[in-house]
Amino acid sequence: MAIARDQDVELTVTTLAHGGLGIARLDGRVVFVSDAIPGETVRARVTEQKKSFWRADTVEVLEASPHRREHIWAEASIERAPEDRAGGADLGHIDLSHQRELKQQVLRESLARFGKVERDVPVEPVTGDTGVNGLGYRTRISLHVAGGGTVGPYAARSNRVIPVQSLPLAVAEVAEAAPLAEKMVGVQRVDVLLAAEGGARLIIDEQAPSPIVERVGEREFQLDDGGFWQVHRSAAQVLTDAVQEAIIPERFDAAAGNLDLYGGVGLLAAAVGDRFGERTRITSVESDERATEHAAENLADWLGARTVNARVDRFLVDLEGAVGTRGAKGATVVLDPPRSGAGREVVERLASLAPAQIVYVACDPVAFSRDVGTFAELGWRLEKLRAFDLFPHTHHLEAVGTLVPIDA
Missing domain, CATH: 3.40.50.150 (Vaccinia Virus protein VP39)
Structure with a gap:
């Protein structure tokens, strides 16, 4: 039977691929499945059909893994349509210890x-x-701005901005400073960061860099606020x-x-x-x-x-x-x-x-x-x-x- 793009199929996921996608097979063909856990059977929507593999998004879990948990980010949950799920927490539906396994x-x-x-x-x-379920660790968050000024992360594997009300992976100061409820017309990107000194700050698009200080033990490191530092x-x-x-x-x-x-x-x-x-x-x-x-x-x-x-x-x-x-x-x-x-x-x-x-x-x-x-x-x-x-x-x-x- 021919299967069209956007059609739903039943898949059993066998393992996790690099990139966070589950691997299943359909009529001998490899299918990469988002928001699934090895061992699960899911109903998934086909989103891409290439010669060597397909991609699909989970829309319903038919047989759940014992390691499945409520997603740590409501805006990324499978309760939402795949195109409306926030990206950036692709394993957030899996028990933390099992993620590491x-x-x-x-x-x-x-x-x-x-x-x-x-x-x-x-x-x-x-x-x-x-002890905190792997939450609140990011000192840097990148957000994007839609044409109408809405601020949020991109959807998974997309450049579509998703409005969100929370940032569960961010440290409290970054989450509080993020302009999630604001309209920022004319802006393309907003970075929010917390350095060792000075509180949280916003970087709007590619504004002129400012120096910040980070600390490792007793040692201080100077860098630009837009420069690379571990998140x-x-x-x-x-x-x-x-x-x-x-x-x-x-x-x-x-x-x-x-x-x-x-x-x-x-x-x-x-x-x-x-x-x-x-x-x-x-x-x-x-x-x-x-x-x-x-x-x-x-x-x-x-x-x-x-x-x-x-x-x-x-x-x-x-x-x-x-x-x-x-x-x-x-x-x-x-x-x-x-x-x-x-x-x-x-x-x-x-x-x-x-x-x-x-x-x-x-x-x-x-x-x-x-x-x-x-x-x-x-x-x-x-x-x-x-x-x-x-x-x-x-x-x-x-x-x-x-x-x-x-x-x-």
């Missing part, structure tokens, strides 16, 4: 498929999150601790040409310096000019620290061609690429420079696994791995892995 499975399967590595580690909760209130501390733990001390040489690649405002370079002392040599490389300027200020405590404003791939080409230096030989490299991963070119150039160890901070399990697979082809192994639930009620996770040469 599903993310663990996604990381494990990604590593096996793309990295050819058998590794299974728990996705660790951030202290304090479990979870505790993420910067969690990743600082994780990177420090991931570095194998016996393989660390403070005098080597240590690198912090995709370094941002210097958070992880500072983590290395705090672990191994003020004379640690480390170069933080970042393509954003303003972030590099802030990194120079933030790393001023370390005599051996310097910052370079450059694309990582071009920096590595220059480093490879440098004459009369050790380059990165014997160095420790912290690698924190964007969601798309470092990619083959960067991995190949980095491996050719013969560092002693690479600490890879990853926000995408598939991109990370692909890069791990490339490193393996080049004679490296994944020595250590941890994973963290820095984005409760979403499919995102953060992983920190240590790679060393196979013959090490």
